[in-house]
Amino acid sequence: MTSSKLLWKRAEIIGCQIKREPEGSTERYTRWINTLTQEQLVTQVFTSHGPTVIMPTWFCSRKWFDYVGKFDEGGKGVPEDLLFFYENLRKGGSVFRVDHCLLLYRYHSEAATHAVLEETIWKNRVAFLEERVLSSWPSFTIWNAGKQGRRLYRSLSATNQKKVVSFCDVDQSKITKGFYTYQESKDKPKPKIPIFHFTDAKPPFIICVKLDLTGGGFEGNLNSLMLKEGLDYYHFS
Structure with missing residues (x-):
């Protein structure tokens, strides 16, 4: 049996590549959704x-759909596709993408996806990260000592906050500062998390730096460390 057939047999959610209309809409997102490797799915x-x-390309068996638990019908503002996708993975399902563009995906400002609050998605993402990754890590570094990295730290459970051994960054002003102090903490003294240059930080990493935004600068830094995605780091932003 070919590797492709094995992937199809193992996958529970199957999708495809897409073309955006109008052309150029959500350019970074479209490039991401079309070029992820099978492992990165x-x-x-x-x-x-x-x-x-993406959900408009999904198909799966009715038996699997019922087993996962159908969609959350909570109404406007519920990220039903994200919740079903997470539950698919919790139930042992996999994901497979057909590497052909089989869908013309139209962008418009009134799409239902815009009704979902970013804060709702954030809370679900953090909870899933803690469940699937951080629960099995004894310690880790947050890559990004700026706004997004600090927000992730503050959003973690107390147990997982204690696992954060450092932040890392390339911004010399943040590195020179030396520490991030969690002022909202009720602990005394307040937690102080050291900030290192990324080359001096210890993996594994949760990376809070957006992909495809620095002309390859961030990606080059990450590749220079010769780490393995899914083992030494996960992307969060």
Whole structure:
């Protein structure tokens, strides 16, 4: 049996590549959704982009759909595709993308996806990250000592906050500052998390730096460390 047939047999949610209309809409997102490797369809499920194959392209068996639990019908503002996608993975399902563009996906400002609050998605993403990754890590580093990295730290459970051994960054002003102090903490003294240059930080990493935004600068830094995605780091932003 070919590797492709094995993937199809193992997958529970199957999708495809897409073309955006109008052309150029959500350019970074479209490039991401069309170029993820098969492994990244699973490792990059924590990013702000959402499901690694988009819902309009999904198909699966009725038996599997019923087993996962159908869609959350909570109404406007519920990220039903994200919740179903997460539950698919919890139930042992996999994901597979057909590498052909089989859908013309129209963008418009009134799409239902815009009704979902970013804070709702954030809370679900953090909870899933804690459940699937952080629960088994004894310690880790947050890559990004700026706004997004600090927000993630503050959003973690107390147990997982204690696992954060450092932040890392490339911004010399943040590195020179030396520490991030969690002022909202009720602990005394307040937790102070050291900030290192990324080359001096210790993996594993939760990376809070957006992909495809620095002309390859961030990606080059990450590749220079010779780490393995899904083992030494996960993308979160």
